[in-house]
Amino acid sequence: MIDLIVTSALWIIVVALAFGVARRSLPLLRESARGGATEFVYLIPRMAIGVLGSGYIAAALPQDSVAYWLGSSSGVFGIAVAGIAGAMTPGGPVVGFAIAAAALKGGAGAPQVIAYSTAWALYAFPRLLTYELPIMPARVVWLRVIASLPLPFIAAWLAMLIGKP
Amino acid sequence: MQAETSQPRRKRRAVDWPTALLVVIVASAAAFVFWRDGPARFFDVVWDDSGLFARMLPNVLAGCLIAALVTILLPRDTVVRWVGRDSGLRGILVSAGVGIIVPGGPFTIYPIAAAFLGMGADAAAVVTLITSWTTIGLSRTLVWEMPFLGFDFVLWRWLAALPLAVMAGLIARAIERYWRRRANP
Numbered sequence: 001m002i003d004l005i006v007t008s009a010l011w012i013i014v015v016a017l018a019f020g021v022a023r024r025s026l027p028l029l030r031e032s033a034r035g036g037a038t039e040f041v042y043l044i045p046r047m048a049i050g051v052l053g054s055g056y057i058a059a060a061l062p063q064d065s066v067a068y069w070l071g072s073s074s075g076v077f078g079i080a081v082a083g084i085a086g087a088m089t090p091g092g093p094v095v096g097f098a099i100a101a102a103a104l105k106g107g108a109g110a111p112q113v114i115a116y117s118t119a120w121a122l123y124a125f126p127r128l129l130t131y132e133l134p135i136m137p138a139r140v141v142w143l144r145v146i147a148s149l150p151l152p153f154i155a156a157w158l159a160m161l162i163g164k165p
Numbered sequence: 166m167q168a169e170t171s172q173p174r175r176k177r178r179a180v181d182w183p184t185a186l187l188v189v190i191v192a193s194a195a196a197f198v199f200w201r202d203g204p205a206r207f208f209d210v211v212w213d214d215s216g217l218f219a220r221m222l223p224n225v226l227a228g229c230l231i232a233a234l235v236t237i238l239l240p241r242d243t244v245v246r247w248v249g250r251d252s253g254l255r256g257i258l259v260s261a262g263v264g265i266i267v268p269g270g271p272f273t274i275y276p277i278a279a280a281f282l283g284m285g286a287d288a289a290a291v292v293t294l295i296t297s298w299t300t301i302g303l304s305r306t307l308v309w310e311m312p313f314l315g316f317d318f319v320l321w322r323w324l325a326a327l328p329l330a331v332m333a334g335l336i337a338r339a340i341e342r343y344w345r346r347r348a349n350p
Contacts (some may be wrong), residue, residue, distance in 0.1 A: 006268045013227070018234060021237050036229040038255070047218065049188060050187070051218045056198055097314060104318070115309075115321065121299040122299055126190065129184070131182040134183060140288045142343065144292040144295060144337065150332075151263055151300075154332065156325050157326070162321065162325055
């Protein structure tokens, strides 16, 4: 349902923007539509590899033992382990959240789970390879990777500071 | 090294090294799953993921079109003024806010981010945008995270993650300044 809302929202934006460009000039609209479509075609095989890949990597990952590891070590070390595990978890919309939920149920500490899902959101290494590096200038990707290093720790620390609602 | 502002479109190769590396990783994982769990499980993954892939396609196309159209509609000066190199803290805050509301997946945010870079946005602002989208973006949180982790936990995580994007932007800007100073002392 929400899925549908997101898709509709995206296409409403497309139509609004297209209308704006069309008012300026129709050939310009055609040209930019062609540019966007070319980019799309370029991305299709990469997306296919990424989606299929996250499926297989997730299936190959021993999810239970990842969840166990998140719970078994505590403190700063546990948060570091959780962060590394999160960074290595493949992207795709559900893998990281599924493992985080399993870990929470299995008794993992909430700060570790937050560090895990934050690191996963920031890095998801396979996603970085499939989408980010082919589309973005490499320099900016590495800048982002370096700038994000402390963030999983900060998120875990802030979560402890706020306290669970 | 990529020129920062002059190249809105990059040169494209059919196969780049990140894709090649990923193909190797994916093939190994797929072979492992086939070996451990047998062909039924192996094809289950293909079947499940082709549904996901089909649902992603319209969003990806929309993302690419938005990136192409925005490039035309937004005047370069506006981009430079709002999120350019001298936009300061305001540029980073604006990028973080945009990241929260942009809908879609990584495949929509990256083309848009790349388009902004080509139009003269600061690298630190783009880092902020992506960080904001991945850590506190509403569409991702509502669509995918909430069903798994529940409202209370997600709200808690979201509040803890709120300052991360701005921090990433400030760190990225500091690193950039350091790189630039080292390049021309």
